[in-house]
Amino acid sequence: EVQLVESGGGLVQPGGSLRLSCAASGFTFSSYAMSWVRQAPGKGLEWVSAISGSGGSTYYADSVKGRFTISRDNSKNTLYLQMNSLRAEDTAVYYCAKDRGDTAMVTYYMDVWGKGTTVTVSS
């Protein structure tokens, strides 16, 4: 069974840092691009970042560029999101998602999602 399990969320003060992890199983992790998508409380979906299967190409929304870093460890089947200089507006559920394309390139279409991990930025 294809599965994604996020972890690492929590309460952090403005200006703080947090690292999210996403453990993948049930598919050849390195063959697929991956993304992070977030959803603020009561709001819609916002794409945050994506990474190719090899990890050689990364993409960021303008709202997080320069503050967040996406990475992956294909030997551990794990995706990461390092979040620095956190702001109140970063408060959201963060979803890890598998790209549907099987070329390891990013298509931005996401066919498998984790259940999400909650990040709250507040003093």
Next chain:
Amino acid sequence: EIVLTQSPATLSLSPGERATLSCRASQSVSSYLAWYQQKPGQAPRLLIYDASNRATGIPARFSGSGSGTDFTLTISSLEPEDFAVYYCQQRSNWPPGTFGQGTKLEIK
């Protein structure tokens, strides 16, 4: 920056009825548009990609159409489990992965 506008914001229908949801892009996205369904407390689910292709395991009552700037998601006969929020998403223009604001499909 591209903007996706979904309409209506809320659609009230009964089981068995036909649902038509709209997504309009502020500039052409060719056929690079997807639709997702999200139920309360759950992660989104990919329904349609490249405007008209059903994702794996998606029932045939879901169909997508359109190209350029105007797109439609149609649910031919609503089942009770179809009442949810639906989002469109484009991958053609910057910023990639942009979502619309969503349409809530509720039971009348």
